[in-house]
Amino acid sequence: MARPKALSGFPEWLPAQRVIEQQLMSQLQQVFELHGYVPLETRAVEPLEHLLAKGETSKEVYLLSRLQDDEGANSEADGNQLGLHFDLTVPLARYVLENAGKLQFPFKRYQMQKVWRGERPQDGRFREFYQVDIDVIGADTLPYHFEVEVPLVMARALAKLPIPPIRMRINNRKVAEGFYGGLGLSDTQEVLRSIDKLAKIGADAVVDLLKANAGADDRQARACLELAQITGETSQVADDVRALAAKYDVESQLLETGLTELAQLLDAAQDDLAGIVIADLSVARGLDYYTGSVYETELVGHEDLGSICSGGRYDELASDGKNTYPGVGMSIGLSRLISRLFRQELVTVTRATPTAVLVAVGSEDERAASNRVANQLRERGIAAETSPNSAKFGRQIRYADRRGIPFVWFVSAGEDGSDQVKDIRSGDQAAADASTWEPPAEDLAPRIEAAQD
């Protein structure tokens, strides 16, 4: 086989990078489980009709066909055309409907899986990547407090990772819709579409758009713009919106409900996430889709990446005609985040191998003795390898050095016949007993750390 080339859009990592990815995922998992989220994994494929139920994403689907299909192209004996899932929400909705009778509601689950999008290769986008989702699904009802819980769990999980700090920006569909409605603007979607362009085209152009497309007069357009400019870290932000509403004679029960909700989330964030969870009334993306809270997350200093973790409340994740399942969830675009961390070397790992100790081999006849020492260390949780060769010790030490293995063990090498262990970073060597010796805790396993500036 000629030397293969990487496939554009299908990222693969070197072992050291995979260690970082794995540890980031395991740290996220730990926080999710501490909050009682259960693990879920769904199959990679869905019937095409489910994948296309939302219409818009039809371009991105990878279809499957069997190479030697004996029933005609793309057919399946059970009549299903299958495609790879492009997110974890469509499979969750289907899984909940399929297993509703066996699940406990509210159903809190996390899910960390690859998803696939049939992007054009030349677009430079990922075609296979990890998403990490948490969702809470209710049966028919889902109390608002889960709209508080989900972003706080995600913010806690992301804030603990050894990555640049995050900023989670929140908004609420009820605030936007209530405010616009109270102003006399009924086409919420169109207003949101214009507001969403604020950062890109500026305030004046947005006012023009609102007038041209959303039927706003000058006063209404200015009011929408002022709303979008409100941000804040505490529930004071609700009063700021109330003051703006009063200024423009806006009265709306929906607005008041939204503000109460927004304030509740900001209050809850004060305990351990003050300044990390921020209300930003300009957040418009997702508000046309979600029905309550909406969340976006930036990596501070890397705002150009866009949102690394988004989500919100949807009143109808799934419905089978008899029951409706509302939900609230967030999704991390993990591979995109990680690929930025790698490209800019923002996270480091102390070594690329789990091995803490290389047990040297004096000669092939002594390999069994070295293996026994390695097993003694492993039984006490210390990762050990026996040297692959019995070359000169200098070469065996270089083997350890190239892999970042911190310790090399020499069996019966002391003058008194004791074993010796050498820290190859410092050169320090001392007598050691494989049934009691411990490496320093920080050397036990590879550790990931935020890169120092």
Next chain:
Amino acid sequence: MARPKALSGFPEWLPAQRVIEQQLMSQLQQVFELHGYVPLETRAVEPLEHLLAKGETSKEVYLLSRLQDDEGANSEADGNQLGLHFDLTVPLARYVLENAGKLQFPFKRYQMQKVWRGERPQDGRFREFYQVDIDVIGADTLPYHFEVEVPLVMARALAKLPIPPIRMRINNRKVAEGFYGGLGLSDTQEVLRSIDKLAKIGADAVVDLLKANAGADDRQARACLELAQITGETSQVADDVRALAAKYDVESQLLETGLTELAQLLDAAQDDLAGIVIADLSVARGLDYYTGSVYETELVGHEDLGSICSGGRYDELASDGKNTYPGVGMSIGLSRLISRLFRQELVTVTRATPTAVLVAVGSEDERAASNRVANQLRERGIAAETSPNSAKFGRQIRYADRRGIPFVWFVSAGEDGSDQVKDIRSGDQAAADASTWEPPAEDLAPRIEAAQD
């Protein structure tokens, strides 16, 4: 959406089952890492030409096409027709060639990923399933001792799981080829093909086959049969084969090399895997493909499942013309194993949720106080949920009970204003402080156990 039905061949688990799968995988991972194997994950897709390089498996490939492909069916701008990988060996070979310059050899890696096979749905086989592989890859050379290491690592990993005991049966291509050659039979493949039918068709029929297809006379056929009937737990087995060779005047340097190797592996297994790793000279499957050791693994009492973990030594995993990469590896068919465990309820889990403590909520006004208690517990590694409702405590306790959450916490519920924690299994209730209370270690997280007979 109408209630969806399960897709045949694409298994999905309920949360309690997923907890079991996850813990089994994490226990395997731990053993692999203790032996210095690095984690690897490859993309799910490979160019079709790589997938078909071995020919035989062409029927099982799932091809990908983009739903709205603007360059014609199944085409990709970069000329690659892509398919889903059907094992983890083909991707490993490609990955090693692609990244050879950046890897350290011998390259020891583990890999746990879904693979896909485009089986006919009516065959009742899995079309998506987990494989768990370990391999050691050398650059140009790979010492025999890795053929000893790999099965011992796998046997240790599998023997530690809370599943029925395993039996690993080993053989060596050099023994078979050397013995047959010494007998005067040159068509090793054909002899192996006949011997492989021994369990199915019996000794006499195998003798007939050997005479009809492998050109054996009666004496040669009997000798092959006697070889296949040799088994043993210690290196004594090598002497048994030597005695048989002497009886039939077989002399072969290749046979002697193979016996020395086999004995070395059996000796190494005596320390901690005696009686688990067994030489069985009837193991023929894989010997036509592998070039040295070959391994198969049965679940004792579930031999009908076939081998749950197989592999062997291959002198040429990959080659780019300049370098050749020999390897030795084994692969667990994890989903098939797990599906047997589930169907026969051979493994149980203490609960289906990570949550150890449900913090009750007296009224919605007191939810924030309950959240603070839950956070205090989480900060000390105790998984906690706040009750989703503030209904009567009896209902909140039932919520915990249905999920198997062992403890319910009542904030400020004691006569002295202290918090109270109730073990809902025993009904015992006591004062507790969220900054110091610990659940019994066995209740901290869901635990998996072998089912009691």
